[in-house]
Amino acid sequence: MNGYQLRTEKKKEQIMKTAFDLISKYGVDKTSITEISKQARVSPVSIYNYFGSKEELIRMTFIDYMSKIMNEYEKLLEEPIPFQEKLKLLLGSRMNSVDQINVDLIQISNEPSVREHIEAFYKERTIPFFVKLIEQGKQEGDIDPHISIEAALFYIQVFKDALARPGFIAQASPAMLRDIDRLFYYGLIGRGEHSGGERT
Numbered sequence: 001m002n003g004y005q006l007r008t009e010k011k012k013e014q015i016m017k018t019a020f021d022l023i024s025k026y027g028v029d030k031t032s033i034t035e036i037s038k039q040a041r042v043s044p045v046s047i048y049n050y051f052g053s054k055e056e057l058i059r060m061t062f063i064d065y066m067s068k069i070m071n072e073y074e075k076l077l078e079e080p081i082p083f084q085e086k087l088k089l090l091l092g093s094r095m096n097s098v099d100q101i102n103v104d105l106i107q108i109s110n111e112p113s114v115r116e117h118i119e120a121f122y123k124e125r126t127i128p129f130f131v132k133l134i135e136q137g138k139q140e141g142d143i144d145p146h147i148s149i150e151a152a153l154f155y156i157q158v159f160k161d162a163l164a165r166p167g168f169i170a171q172a173s174p175a176m177l178r179d180i181d182r183l184f185y186y187g188l189i190g191r192g193e194h195s196g197g198e199r200t
Contacts, residue, residue: 008050011040011042011046011050012050012051013064014040014041014042015036015040015042015046015047015050015051015057016057016060016061016064017040018036018039018040019031019036019040019057019058019061020061020064020065021039022035022036022039023058023061028058032054033047033048033054033057036057058108059108059111059113059114062108062109062114063114063117066118066121067121069093069097070121070125070126070129072093073090073093073129074125074129076089076090076093077129077132077133077136082140083133083136083137083139083140083142083143084140084142084189086133086136087137087142087185087186087189090133090185091181091182091185094178094181094185095178095181109164110164115164122160126156127153127156130152130153130156131149131153134147134149134152134188135149137188137189142189143188143189152188155187155188156184159180159184163180
């Protein structure tokens with residue numbers, strides 16, 4: 001990447017960060033390109049040149065946010081710490097994300113173009129992440145070793161599909177979303193009576 005491309009990427013990053021902060025504070029409708037350009041210290045023309053429209057900027061901001069969150073999770077996954085501690089940190093990070101992000105931005109995920117990206121992201125990054133997390137949990141005895149990866153991924157898919165239902169996120173309170181996260185993560189480590197040995 002040459003100097004010009006690097007500067008362009010940094011400007012785009014600053015614009016998306018500014019858009020995210022403003023949308024989180026004021027919502028989509030009350031966040032204008034003019035205000036974003038003012039806070040990001042770029043011209044409105046530059047924003048349109050990079051993103052084409054306010055709608056596309058918002059979509060790219062959401063996608064960029066998803067990627068950054070997963071980067072954090074993947075980094076945490078590689079840390080040499082016990083599974084239970086790792087789970088608590090992941091849950092804390094998830095809850096912090098719920099508190100930060102505006103419902104307006106989450107609703108962007110229902111758009112067909114964004115939904116297509118989310119599905120690809122789920123296959124390429126989310127599934128491999130959870131496979132590694134589950135395997136660590138099994139190795140440390142926190143997840144029943146008899147539970148297959150296929151069953152665990154089905155469990156994850158059920159939560160994913162429920163959260164993706166039209167209108168669900170808009171109706172759910174932040175407190176409910178945090179509770180769902182707790183149910184999701186701690187449901188994974190639920191162990192049956194045979195978890196310590198062979199099934200009969």
